[in-house]
Amino acid sequence: MTAGVTTFNIDAPRWDQSTFTGRVKHFFNITDPRTLFVSEHELDMAQTLVESCRVGVVPPGTNEEKLYYAKKLYDSAFHPDSGEKMNLxxxxxxxxxxxxxxxxxxxxxxxxxxxxxxxxxxxxxxxxxxxxxxxxxxxxxxxxxxxxxxxxxxxxxxxxxxxxxxxxxxxxxxxxxxxxxxxxxxxxxxxxxxxxxxxxxxxxxxxxxxxxxxxxxxxxxxxxxxxxxxxxxxxxxxxxxxxxxxxxxxxxxxxxxxxxxxxxxxxxxxxxxxxxxxxxxxxxxxxxxxxxxxxxxxxxxxxxxxxxxxxxxxxxxxxxxx
Structure with missing residues (x-):
C-alpha cells in the first residue's frame, strides 16, 4: 500500500470548492466527454475502488493518481446522493x-x-x-x-x-x-x-x-x-x-x-x-x-x-x- 494513500479522503474534491477556479477545474474533470467511452466494467471497478477507499482498504500499489482517476470516473457516472450509476x-x-x-x-x-x-x-x-x-x-x-x-x-x-x-x-x-x-x-x-x-x-x-x-x-x-x-x-x-x-x-x-x-x-x-x-x-x-x-x-x-x-x-x- 502506497504511503499516504491510507489517509486519502476519496470524497474530498481534488480542488478547493470554495473558489470559482477550483470548482471549474473540478467540473472540467467530471464533465469530460471522454468518460462516456469508458467501459461499464471500468466504471464498476472505479466504484469498487472508491467504496474500498472510504473504509480505508486500498489495494497494494494504488497511488493517489489512480485514486483520483477512479474518483473522476465515479463522480462522472454515479449519483452523489444515491451512489447509483446514472443513465448515460x-x-x-x-x-x-x-x-x-x-x-x-x-x-x-x-x-x-x-x-x-x-x-x-x-x-x-x-x-x-x-x-x-x-x-x-x-x-x-x-x-x-x-x-x-x-x-x-x-x-x-x-x-x-x-x-x-x-x-x-x-x-x-x-x-x-x-x-x-x-x-x-x-x-x-x-x-x-x-x-x-x-x-x-x-x-x-x-x-x-x-x-x-x-x-x-x-x-x-x-x-x-x-x-x-x-x-x-x-x-x-x-x-x-x-x-x-x-x-x-x-x-x-x-x-x-x-x-x-x-x-x-x-x-x-x-x-x-x-x-x-x-x-x-x-x-x-x-x-x-x-x-x-x-x-x-x-x-x-x-x-x-x-x-x-x-x-x-x-x-x-x-x-x-x-
Whole structure:
C-alpha cells in the first residue's frame, strides 16, 4: 500500500470548492466527454475502488493518481446522493455531445414552425432526462409528476418558440435567430422546478458542516433549484446568443451560400466549442455543496437546530443538484 494513500479522503474534491477556479477545474474533470467511452466494467471497478477507499482498504500499489482517476470516473457516472450509476444520456459528461447536436439543430432549423416544434420537443425530452437524472435523489418523484413536468416544460418551450417565431416574422433575421434561446430559457424556468417539485413540497435534507442531518428545508430547496436554473441558462447563453451573430456575419459571404448543406454541421461544431467551456463554468457558478444561513431557514427548523446545537451551527449545507 502506497504511503499516504491510507489517509486519502476519496470524497474530498481534488480542488478547493470554495473558489470559482477550483470548482471549474473540478467540473472540467467530471464533465469530460471522454468518460462516456469508458467501459461499464471500468466504471464498476472505479466504484469498487472508491467504496474500498472510504473504509480505508486500498489495494497494494494504488497511488493517489489512480485514486483520483477512479474518483473522476465515479463522480462522472454515479449519483452523489444515491451512489447509483446514472443513465448515460443524463450524465453531465453527455452535455457537450448531446447539447451540441440538439442546439446546433435548433439554431439552424428555426425558420419553419414544424422544425421549431420538433427540435424544441427533442431538446425538452433531453432536458427532462438530465433534470431527472441529476435531481436530489433523497426526494423521489412519481411517474405522474415526471409526466406533468415534461408536458408543461415542453408546452412552455413550444408556446414561447412558436409564438416568438410568428411574432418575429417581420423582425430582423438576427432577432429570429435568438428565439430558440428564449424558448430554452423559459422552459428551464419551468422544467427544473417541476421535475424537482418534491423538494419544494417536502424540503431537502440539510446537514451541519460535518454531514450530520439537521432536518428538511423547503427554503434550501428553493435556493438550490434557483441556482440550477441560472446555471443551465448560463450554459446555453453564449452559444445561443453569440453563435447567431457569428452565423449572421458569415452568411453574408458568397461562399457560405454555396455550402448551405454544411451550415448545420458547422453550427453544431461551433456550439460544441462553446459547451466544452460553458458546461463546467455553468456547473461551477455555485458550490455543489451549497449553504444557507440558519437565519434563512424555516422558523420551526431553525428553532429545533438552536434547541439541539445552540449557536454552534450558523449554516446548514445541502446538495443543490446539477
Amino acid at each position: 444520456i443524463g450524465r453531465m459528461s453527455f452535455q457537450v455531445p448531446g447539447g451540441m447536436a440538439i442546439t446546433g439543430c435548433m439554431l439552424q432549423f428555426y425558420r419553419t414552425v414544424p422544425a421549431v416544434v420538433f427540435w424544441q420537443w427533442v431538446n425538452q425530452s433531453f432536458n427532462a432526462i438530465v433534470n431527472y437524472t441529476n435531481r436530489n435523489a433523497a426526494n423521489p418523484i412519481s411517474l405522474k409528476q415526471i409526466g406533468v413536468a415534461y408536458f408543461t416544460a415542453t408546452s412552455t418551450a413550444l408556446a414561447t418558440a412558436v409564438g416568438l417565431n410568428l411574432y418575429t416574422k417581420r423582425a430582423p433575421s438576427l432577432v429570429a435567430r435568438w428565439v430558440p434561446f428564449a424558448a430554452v430559457a423559459a422552459a428551464n424556468c419551468v422544467n427544473i422546478p417541476l421535475m424537482r417539485q418534491q423538494e419544494l413540497i417536502n424540503g431537502i435534507t440539510v446537514t451541519d458542516e460535518n454531514g450530520n442531518t439537521l432536518g428538511k428545508s423547503r427554503k434550501a430547496a428553493i435556493k438550490g433549484i434557483t441556482q440550477v436554473v441560472v446555471s443551465r441558462i448560463v450554459m446555453a447563453a453564449p452559444g445561443m446568443i453569440l453563435l447567431p451573430v457569428i452565423m449572421e456575419k458569415l452568411e453574408k459571404y458568397p461562399f457560405m451560400s454555396k455550402i448551405r448543406v454544411f451550415h448545420a454541421p458547422l453550427q453544431t461544431i461551433l456550439v460544441g466549442g462553446f459547451l466544452v467551456f460553458m458546461v463546467p463554468i455553468g456547473c461551477a457558478l455555485f458550490p455543489q455543496r451549497s449553504s444557507i444561513a440558519l437565519s434563512h431557514l424555516e422558523p420551526d427548523l431553525r428553532e429545533s437546530i438552536v434547541a439541539k446545537h445552540g449557536d454552534k451551527v450558523p449554516y446548514a449545507y445541502f446538495n443543490k443538484g446539477l
